[in-house]
Each structure stands twice: as structure tokens, then as C-alpha cells.
Amino acid sequence: xxxxxxxxxxxxxxxxxxxxxxxxxxxxxxxxxxxxxxxxxxxxxxxxxxxxxxxxxxxxxxxxxxxxxxxxxxxxxxxxxxxxxxxxxxxxxxxxxxxxxxxxxxxxxxxxxxxxxxxxxxxxxxxxxxxxxxxxxxxxxxxxxxxxxxxxxxxxxxxxxxxxxxxxxxxxxxxxxxxxxxxxxxxxxxxxxxxxxxxxxxxxxxxxxxxxxxxxxxxxxxxxxxxxxxxxxxxxxxxxxxxxxxxxxxxxxxxxxxxxxxxxxxxxxxxxxxxxxxxxxxxxxxxxxxxxxxxxxxxxxxxxxxxxxxxxxxxxxxxxxxxxxxxxxxxxxxxxxxxxxxxxxxxxxxxxxxxxxxxxxxxxxxxxxxxxxxxxxxxxxxxxxxxxxxxxxxxxxxxxxxxxxxxxx
Numbered sequence: 122x123x124x125x126x127x128x129x130x131x132x133x134x135x136x137x138x139x140x141x142x143x144x145x146x147x148x149x150x151x152x153x154x155x156x157x158x159x160x161x162x163x164x165x166x167x168x169x170x171x172x173x174x175x176x177x178x179x180x181x182x183x184x185x186x187x188x189x190x191x192x193x194x195x196x197x198x199x200x201x202x203x204x205x206x207x208x209x210x211x212x213x214x215x216x217x218x219x220x221x222x223x224x225x226x227x228x229x230x231x232x233x234x235x236x237x238x239x240x241x242x243x244x245x246x247x248x249x250x251x252x253x254x255x256x257x258x259x260x261x262x263x264x265x266x267x268x269x270x271x272x273x274x275x276x277x278x279x280x281x282x283x284x285x286x287x288x289x290x291x292x293x294x295x296x297x298x299x300x301x302x303x304x305x306x307x308x309x310x311x312x313x314x315x316x317x318x319x320x321x322x323x324x325x326x327x328x329x330x331x332x333x334x335x336x337x338x339x340x341x342x343x344x345x346x347x348x349x350x351x352x353x354x355x356x357x358x359x360x361x362x363x364x365x366x367x368x369x370x371x372x373x374x375x376x377x378x379x380x381x382x383x384x385x386x387x388x389x390x391x392x393x394x395x396x397x398x399x400x401x402x403x404x405x406x407x408x409x410x411x412x413x414x415x416x417x418x419x420x421x422x423x424x425x426x427x428x429x430x431x432x433x434x435x436x437x438x439x440x441x442x443x444x445x446x447x448x449x450x451x452x453x454x455x456x457x458x459x460x461x462x463x464x465x466x467x468x469x470x471x472x473x474x475x476x477x478x479x480x481x482x483x484x485x486x487x488x489x490x491x492x493x494x495x496x497x498x499x500x501x502x503x504x505x506x507x508x509x510x511x512x513x514x515x516x517x518x519x520x521x522x523x524x525x526x527x528x529x530x
Contacts, residue, residue, distance in 0.1 A: 135523070141166060142526065143519030145174045146203070149184050150517065154200035175201060177526055182207050203227065207267045208525075211255060212508035214317060215239070215276040217292045217344070220251060222258045223505040224265060229328050229513070231503070233262045244295045252307055259308075271521060272304055273313040273508035275320040277344075282315050282358070282511075291345075311524055313511040319356050320507030321500065322349025325461055327513055328506065329499035334458035338451055339498070340367060340444065342464035345388045350455055357455075368392070370447045390443045393419045393465060400436055408432050423468035437469045441476025448477060449484035456489045463498035470497050 205228035278290035285301025346368035368388035376385025410432035425433035515521035
């Protein structure tokens, strides 16, 4: 062995410890109540290792033992379940004009939620306002917090989740904003940053519509159109941390100009403002509808479509077919087991989903579309759940788990 490789060896020992602890914790989290014997069998770790790791987790309070009556009438097997009430996360969804802060326990239960307006327009002022909001939220909910183990922020834009840096945001000029470093310095607690839609896809995998599958595609319509792709139970990110810009697939070469500079991107058709504008335009042309110029919000349009209003139904169907074309391309590339649609437009799912489905039926490879459900999000209304999913992932892959085991009070 080459000399001077000591540091590498130490790193490897830590990594093995992280991975082994994570395997044990993951089994307890996903299959608990579970016995040590079952853990050893399923993890293929030596029983002595399992005993050691479970002892560390017990001492740290991350798991607890429960008695389970043995069916054979013999000695009762002690089973283990995760301890979720003693640890908390502050999850933040940073939008364009405001932030939603939610306090979660480790089971994903929301204990408190607040909305803070953040109309600031520069990196410095947004950062200051965000830190103040988090500080205030922690103070106000002090009595509900047992042990704060993480703060996570999700936002629109381009994020480098490994380095904890925000590279681009659609509404403020950011310059390699080191958000994780800033939060950890201020609050002295492990912090994470991620992309809002990719994180929502991960949350959907942990707690929502795609719990039952390893490969899925989530598409969300709001101000733009974005996608989150889950492959083998992990967010598909690519080397630079950003994939899923489904909103910039060109749908109509003769279409509207997109803010990205191209023409006819999906986003120019399938985004709330584009949908509302199209309805206004059709009303101006004199198409009959229950909708009026004064009231053609996305909610009003969905409501009207549900009631069979011809204009509203036509607009939603048009969006669905264009969305379906982009989704069909993505399915042919990734072959997911399930497609999830999120955003306000899903209120009109009776019109929207069949339109998407019709494109999938004609444009997707036969083998890829067999038994492929297209469903609506189960979590869309919980705006900060994606941030919590980042913390959950760090527990399951051992990154945060190891930090908690090392920083024992």
C-alpha cells in the first residue's frame, strides 16, 4: 500500500460507518417495528454490527424499542421503531414574493406554519429578510421544538445542492449565493438547499403519490412548467444538479416568444399566466363563456371547465394536449412507472388528464405506456414539504444521521 494514504483510509471508515448506519436506520424507518435479527438478515450486516449501530441510535434517541408479542408464545422479540417526535426541521419554501415556513417532526407531521412576505429584490435584502423570518419562526415556536436538527430551503431557479449554492433565480440577481453556509453560520444547525420542483418530486416519492414506485416523473404548472424526475428512488440531477427543464421543450416553432429567448416553449402555453391570457384573448374575440374578463383566474377557469363550460374546457384540453406532447417525450426518455401532475390546473383533472393521456397513447412506445398511471399530486397544497424531503433524504442516506450521532449532547 502506498504511504501517505492515511487520510483516504479514514475517509473510507467514515463512509462505511455512514452507509451501514443508514442501512439500519432506513430499514427501521421503512419497515419498523422490526427486530435486530430481521435487520441483520435484510441488511446482510453482521449481527454484532447491527447491535452496535442500534445501540448508538438508541443512545441518541433516534430509535426506540417496543415490545411485540411473539406469536409462538416463546420469548418476546424486542422490535425497533424510529423516534419521530423528538426531532424537528424548519422547512422553507422561498417563492418570488414570500416564504412559507413549516415546522415538521420526523414523521412529516406539520406542527406549525407561517407565511412571511419577502418582497425584496436583491440577494442581500432577500437573505437578510429570510434569516429574520427563520429566526422569528423559531422563536415563536420555541415550545413546540424538541431538538432542531435541520433547516432546509427550496426555491425556483438553479441550485447546486452539494455545494449549497444558489446559482440563478428567476426574479432576483444572485451571484453564487452560498445559502447553506450563511444559514449554518447563523443558526448553527445542518442546512440544505434544493430546487422546489425536484424536491416536490422527492417528497411525492417519500410521502405521496409515488410511494409505491422507484421511477417517476412529476410535472408542475405554476408560473412556469418544471419537472422532477425520480430514478431508482433518487432525484435525477445530472452533473450540474439541474435537469427537468421540460418547460423549454419547443412545442410550437411559430409560437409566442419565451423569456428564455426561444419561441413556442411549452411554458408559453402551459403556465398559469399563459392560460389566463389565452382565455382573455378568446373572450375578446367574442367566444361565449360563463367566464368574464374580470374573473378568469386559473381557479375560475378550472371551475368552469369542471362544469362543462365550452371555452374553459377547450383551453384546458389545449394545455393538456401540449403538456402531453412534452410528457410523452420525457416518458420515451425515462420510462417512469408513474406520472404525477401538480399545480392549480389539476383542479380541472377531469378535462386535463384525458387530454394528456390521449397524447401518451399515441406518442409513447407501447411497452412504456402499458400500466402507466397519470395521477395528480397528493402534496401540492403543502408548499414546504419538498424542503422537508431533503432532510428526510439526508437521514436515509446517512449524511445527517452521522452528524447527529457524532454531535451527541
